[in-house]
Amino acid sequence: MKRKNILFFFALALILTFIAIPGCSSNTESSVPSNQENNSTSGGLGEGIEVHGHWTIEVRNPDGSLEGSYEFENELIGNERLAEFLAREYSVGAWMLGAGYHIAGEGPWYDPATPSQNEDCKIVEAGSGFTPNPWVFENLTVSTNNSIVLTLNGMAIAQRDGTINVVRTYVARLAATLPPAIDPGMGYFPFTQTVITEISVNEGQYVVFTVVMSFS
DSSP states (O other): OHHHHHHHHHHHHHHHHHHHSTTOSTTOOOSSOOHHHHHHSTTOTTOOOOEEEEEEEEEEOTTSOEEEEEEEEOEEOOHHHHHHHHTTSEEEEEEEEEEEOOSSSOOSOEETTEEEEEOOEEEEETTSOOOOOTTEEEEEEEEEETTTEEEEEEEEEOSSSEEEEEEEEEEEEEETTSOOOSOOTTOEEEEEEEEEEEEEEOTTOEEEEEEEEEEO
């Protein structure tokens, strides 16, 4: 009996020692954070660079009084253009703002030859060589604030009572051998866009657009 008791207690001691040693238990969790945990920390791999476009639209009466003001954010849709410019495959050309009504009904801008067809207003930089039309306005300004943000500012006059529900920014691209310039180059390509809550404007009202782009 004594021999059996000694063997029993010896086996029990081995089992208790196995459980007590850290890392020996099959239920022990790894102390290395998961990828998800790493990405959730500040500055982790889960964060990315974003292009922010903050829009302000002011609707003003012919006497200059403010009828309404609207603010919203837009979405980058010109990823290819951004990559091309950074890779020096193309040079940056002129900028353009566009706004219109993209569902059935009357928009504020139209071609007098086909009044049933809506047109986007096109606000372009002076000297960009854009074809003159009643919905084209050459007053767009492009500026920076200490090279931190890019600001586009321009104004269009409503040709008739109508509604705006889509806005866009466009940028032209030039051959890589040319320096950046106010030039339509190979044509304008959409850069940012958003569908907005409908904004009503009346004939003769001024629609002032301000877009502030930043990168973070």
